[in-house]
Amino acid sequence: MFFHMVLERNMQLHPRHFGRDLRDKLVTKLMKDVEGTCRLLNCDSTLMFFFNFLGIDVIEREDSTIHLLCVYCTCYLCYYGSGHHGFVVAITGIDNVGKGLIRDGTGFVTFPVKYQCVVFRPFKGEILEAVVTMVNKMGFFAEAGPVQVFVSNHLIPDDMEFQAGDIPNYTTYDGSVKIQKESEVRLKIIGTRVDATEIFCIGTIKDDFLGVISDPGANS
């Protein structure tokens, strides 16, 4: 399902970009970083480790060599957990760009940016339409926008059988209904798996009113 949401992101900018076009450069960087991604969290990286540089220790070993050991400590583990937003399909506008904060020790400046975007997020139990991309004896793969759905042969009605060949397909015994590549099907999502970079779903067409959608041309 597509949603229109307001999301927030901390954008880091190198001082060389400061100047007249600062805002434009920020927006361009935002679009490049965020559009088309599927992020678990709303920040620069999945987990943010803030390292504090404490100092240098001098260590003398038995063989009389001197080693310098840089000592860091993990300041805190920053975990912005607000659930999964799904794929960011397109950014539609910038709401607000906050004041920039200079990061200690690096000179980079962090700007909190609020932006509006269209996201796609499939839910368990959701019924949607998809295009079949591949058929094999284990089941078939279908695509619904940026998300791939797999329907196992156990979740295909029993009266449909797999037919191998040039164009592998699932067909009913009387040949009236066929599922092959490029067929449009209506399926129900029964599980989602979320990766760092994509969402993968499994679905079923075994319930009522699911399965191949009749030719759109025939209906209207």
Next chain:
Amino acid sequence: MSAEEEENAAELKIPDEFLKAKCLMNCEVSLILEHKYEQLQQMADDPMNQMSQVFEKSLQYVKRFSRYKNPDAVRQVREILSRYQLAEFELCVLGNLCPETVEEAIAMVPSIKVHSLSRLQLFMFLRGKGNEPPDFITRGRAHDDEAIEKMLNDLSLIKKFE
């Protein structure tokens, strides 16, 4: 996460931020993405380079599965569906799938039945008629079926005149 295990769109059990967010039907997304595509074409010499694969796939998907192409029709659909007390998510699923019968509508969006029933139960509770005989329930349900049928008829009318 345990929260994800409870997730079930059929019962409208989705995270709060999505329940509160604006849900978009495929036809609405199609208008937005096409507009953005035109913008990209005007700005850059090579729009294909600028588009992410996600954008391209989504654009193809919504163009293919939009039931209504005309922007006025799209607006009408939302307006009609908004008259019935539906959650944004339910509204969009109905707008996307365009069920033809009441049975189909309930199969696509099981939560509209639950909503009607729980509103009915609430009504009965408030009126203090907890022991109402069963035929009140069936009469109440028939009324909701009628409402759903009317809604589907209105939707199909837009399609006809699009």
